[in-house]
Amino acid sequence: MPQYLDGRRVPFDSTDPNSTGRVAVIVLFSAVVAMLLLMAPAAASQLQLQLALSPSQTGDLFAAELGAMSIASIPALWWMKKYNLRTMSTIFGTIFIIGNIGSAYIGDYGTLVAVRFLTSLAGGSLMVLCMSLAAQTRDRNRVYGLWLMGQLCFGAIGLAVLPKFFDTFGIGIAYWVLAVLMMVVLPLVRFLPQRNIFAGRAGAEDSVPTPNYALRATLGLIALLAFYVSLSGIWTFLGGIAGASMIDNETSSVILSIATVLGIAGSVGATVLGARPSTRINLLVGYLAMTLSVALLAGIPGVLRFTLAALLFKFTWTFILPYLMATLSGLDRSGQLVNLANLAIGGGFALGPLMGGRLVESAGGYGTLIAVSVAGLVLSLVLILVAQPQRTAAANSTVAVSHMVE
Structure with missing residues (x-):
């Protein structure tokens, strides 16, 4: 419905955390920013071929991008409270556009790493803002589901379509697509509030401080x-486990491609x-199923x-994540805790492969890695259940989806 500001008719209320425009900002900004990392296997192969990068150089390049997106959480704790969100989002979006266009024409490795770091730092700032805004919505479980589903869909489309153009246009086509997509979605900044409004439209029950907040927040982040x-x-190391089990690369690639589709289905669920x-209950069922999927990989x-195992693993991964994020945002509706969640x-993304590689080398196989991962999932389940706020998100289930996007 039209809103009125100082007697003037305006087409939307930019302060409504549950508006269609706000949800669109959360979903589309996040999807564009995360797209390259979600199509990393194809992009990494093209970079190695086109720029003659070694595996370690390729890994370092993507580590720099992922690290920049994570580091963006730290300054976000400051600028989100101090500056106009629309202005800052426009600045970060513009840097993201310029950085991607520039990346398409860079042939020097060191320069490319520096430009990709700065570009991802801008993109990570937008991602943190989206995560914080999602924490302020009424039905956080559903919004985080949409947030994740958008990223998975964009990543899957990128993996399916863009590699077909690499032979003609090189890796530059991927960077150009990111720049153009950001140009398309950047006008959505008008749906942002000028200042961060901490759950101004949330119910009174959400304004009650969570008992033992510091302890619960720490447990949730761990x-x-x-x-x-x-x-x-x-x-x-799923591909390595398949190889050790005498499953050929073509078969395992098909299985993992189908698993990606199941990942989208998990977020939809x-x-x-x-x-x-x-x-x-949803967390418990999801974690138990994911733990079972990892255990199924044991032996040969x-x-x-x-x-x-692969299909169940990918489905439960994306099914669990929205509830994890909703739990953290339920502890702190201001979105500050969710900022730290990005770190x-x-x-976790950086430590997992680092730990896994050493476990595989030291054990001469994948058994130890599987056992440690099972233990880590069980630990995560226990901690997130303990961290649950006393007023769980169950109270939000009575809110219709139409209210979320009115």
């Missing part, structure tokens, strides 16, 4: 870190369910067992 360390260690029957799984996610 749970998120353990979750990402466990899953990224396994995901990185979380979006549809919301907080029904309850966040605790055949094609059938490996397929079941935990990036740290």
